Amino acid sequence: MHFTISFSVLFLAVVSLVYVQAAPTSKRAPGLITFPIRSLHGRVRGIHPQLDFQQQINRAERRLARMTGRDAPSDDHLRARLDKRMYIIGNGPSRLPVKAQTKRYNSAAKLFDSFKEKMASLTVAQKAAFKAKTKSNSTAGSNAGGVSPIDLQAAANGGLTDGNTPTASDSLALDIEGPDVGYVAQVQIGTPPKNFVILMDSGSADFWVGSENCRSEAGGGCGQHEFLGKKSSSTFVDTKAPFNVSYGTGNVAGTVIRDNVVLAGLQLTNHTFGTADTESVDFSSDSTLFDGLMGLAQSGLSEQRVPTPVESLNIANLIPQAITSYKISRLVDGKNDGEITFGGLDQTKFDSATKVTIPNVNERGFWEGDVDSFTVDGQDSGLQGRTAILDTGTTLIIAPAADAKVIHNLINGSRSDGQGGFIIPCTTNASVALTFGGRSFAIDPRDITPLPVDPADPTGDCQSGITSGNVGADTEWLVGDVFLKNAYFSTNVNENTISLAKLV
Numbered sequence: 333m334h335f336t337i338s339f340s341v342l343f344l345a346v347v348s349l350v351y352v353q354a355a356p357t358s359k360r361a362p363g364l365i366t367f368p369i370r371s372l373h374g375r376v377r378g379i380h381p382q383l384d385f386q387q388q389i390n391r392a393e394r395r396l397a398r399m400t401g402r403d404a405p406s407d408d409h410l411r412a413r414l415d416k417r418m419y420i421i422g423n424g425p426s427r428l429p430v431k432a433q434t435k436r437y438n439s440a441a442k443l444f445d446s447f448k449e450k451m452a453s454l455t456v457a458q459k460a461a462f463k464a465k466t467k468s469n470s471t472a473g474s475n476a477g478g479v480s481p482i483d484l485q486a487a488a489n490g491g492l493t494d495g496n497t498p499t500a501s502d503s504l505a506l507d508i509e510g511p512d513v514g515y516v517a518q519v520q521i522g523t524p525p526k527n528f529v530i531l532m533d534s535g536s537a538d539f540w541v542g543s544e545n546c547r548s549e550a551g552g553g554c555g556q557h558e559f560l561g562k563k564s565s566s567t568f569v570d571t572k573a574p575f576n577v578s579y580g581t582g583n584v585a586g587t588v589i590r591d592n593v594v595l596a597g598l599q600l601t602n603h604t605f606g607t608a609d610t611e612s613v614d615f616s617s618d619s620t621l622f623d624g625l626m627g628l629a630q631s632g633l634s635e636q637r638v639p640t641p642v643e644s645l646n647i648a649n650l651i652p653q654a655i656t657s658y659k660i661s662r663l664v665d666g667k668n669d670g671e672i673t674f675g676g677l678d679q680t681k682f683d684s685a686t687k688v689t690i691p692n693v694n695e696r697g698f699w700e701g702d703v704d705s706f707t708v709d710g711q712d713s714g715l716q717g718r719t720a721i722l723d724t725g726t727t728l729i730i731a732p733a734a735d736a737k738v739i740h741n742l743i744n745g746s747r748s749d750g751q752g753g754f755i756i757p758c759t760t761n762a763s764v765a766l767t768f769g770g771r772s773f774a775i776d777p778r779d780i781t782p783l784p785v786d787p788a789d790p791t792g793d794c795q796s797g798i799t800s801g802n803v804g805a806d807t808e809w810l811v812g813d814v815f816l817k818n819a820y821f822s823t824n825v826n827e828n829t830i831s832l833a834k835l836v
């Protein structure tokens with residue numbers, strides 16, 4: 333994801349309704365000199381949640397098209413959908429020129445400002461009523477209180493919630509972006525080593541950060557980010573070989589370089605990866621919380637045509653196998669135990685009796701498994717012969733349109749939103765489960781309701797976390813963090829297998 337990389341931070345106008353103490357923080361490692369700049373500039377910006385949601389869907393559609401080798405939906409198609417969703421938000425045609433909407437997130441921030449004003453104008457009584465309707469915390473497996481105020485506040489504040497110190501060796505904490513929008517880790521690069529915030533993506537296979545000469549496609553530099561180059565790193569070598577990667581709505585282009593990388597304390601000396609000289613706004617924006625992206629699918633997908641970092645660690649005998657394992661954490665759990673582990677699995681994070689290992693069925697290098705069945709509250713949907721690309725870089729679950737309909741038909745109170753998405757009650761307790769390797773993995777109902785349609789009514793209608801993408805094979809799902817928060821997930825390049833297990 334990088335869909336999906338879903339990276340933009342959702343934004344809800346509940347600023348004026350803030351009363352929750354468990355606020356996510358934007359704190360970075362102590363001593364990291366960029367912290368105050370980041371927290372003050374840009375990195376706390378938000379955009380309207382509906383717009384963010386549509387952007388996530390758009391990115392996912394492009395991503396799925398790319399993954400399945402199909403033509404990506406055209407800009408016009410995606411822009412039209414974005415525009416439609418803006419129309420819904422504004423109760424009328426968007427006041428922003430279409431071009432501005434797709435070119436700059438700033439435009440969305442403008443829209444948000446007017447939205448925020450609207451919310452701020454709620455009366456004291458309206459605010460009190462809203463507060464009374466909302467539980468102050470959330471309970472595993474129950475949506476009784478609707479969307480948690482912790483998520484609403486995270487959406488309003490943006491920023492990262494730091495993960496705790498890892499419990500396994502060769503591991504990095506995964507920080508949570510906003511209300512479970514994406515997952516990033518800190519990686520040290522160059523000489524002297526500098527910290528870079530990197531999005532960890534099981535759905536792509538290139539590793540890059542911005543170059544010291546980085547230019548945004550929107551004009552200007554690449555925002556409040558760390559950059560890599562000769563000026564800041566004495567070990568930096570530019571091979572000048574070009575690369576270009578397209579993700580979701582964004583793309584980067586640059587050259588293949590070599591420099592030292594430290595990943596969870598493991599030293600990759602003279603490692604080959606990329607620096608971006610050109611970034612689309614998805615990456616160059618100040619509101620993008622990460623400095624680069626690490627693709628951890630298989631190197632067959634690499635546009636740079638080099639081994640992924642985990643493959644390089646294995647080639648250098650620093651880890652026994654090219655295994656990457658993920659504990660994707662959920663903000664409202666308050667555990668902050670997100671973690672990525674290289675070379676093995678963190679046995680403390682899952683119940684080993686529940687572990688299943690299945691073959692990777694994707695020949696191009698994505699991580700894709702057969703799904704035996706889909707159930708809702710234990711009832712079989714009848715869907716068979718489906719596969720799922722498991723993608724930490726995708727926030728939502730994107731299903732073929734017909735399949736998404738089948739699943740939602742089994743969820744009480746659901747309806748189409750007319751845009752390829754679905755509306756479900758924010759208080760739904762429906763348990764949607766996917767079976768892999770004979771074991772059923774249920775999605776916590778809280779994950780199916782990521783976003784209220786009306787920010788002032790978190791117990792009313794919600795956008796469903798399962799949406800439809802019309803560009804995939806009709807049997808192929810793109811399964812992101814909405815699902816992956818509910819399982820321990822591990823990939824093994826040497827064996828070409830995927831493992832899933834129930835979390836402890």
Ligand SMILES: *[C@@H]1O[C@H](CO)[C@@H](O)[C@H](O)[C@H]1NC(C)=O
Binds near residue numbers: 469
């Ligand atoms: C919910 O919040 C109350 C206080 O606000 C706290 O005592 C309780 O432990 C919380 N419950 C959960 C499940 O976090």
Ligand SMILES: *[C@@H]1O[C@H](CO)[C@@H](O)[C@H](O)[C@H]1NC(C)=O
Binds near residue numbers: 577583610
């Ligand atoms: C990279 O590829 C994208 C999509 O094909 C294209 O729009 C963009 O211009 C390319 N960028 C560079 C610098 O080659």
Ligand SMILES: *[C@@H]1O[C@H](CO)[C@@H](O)[C@H](O)[C@H]1NC(C)=O
Binds near residue numbers: 590602
């Ligand atoms: C880095 O790797 C390249 C390609 O393998 C090699 O040509 C070069 O000598 C290496 N540099 C150092 C400092 O080891």
Ligand SMILES: *[C@@H]1O[C@H](CO)[C@@H](O)[C@H](O)[C@H]1NC(C)=O
Binds near residue numbers: 474475476759760761
């Ligand atoms: C969901 O479960 C909770 C707790 O069991 C219950 O109070 C609530 O009514 C249920 N919601 C729905 C829509 O069934």
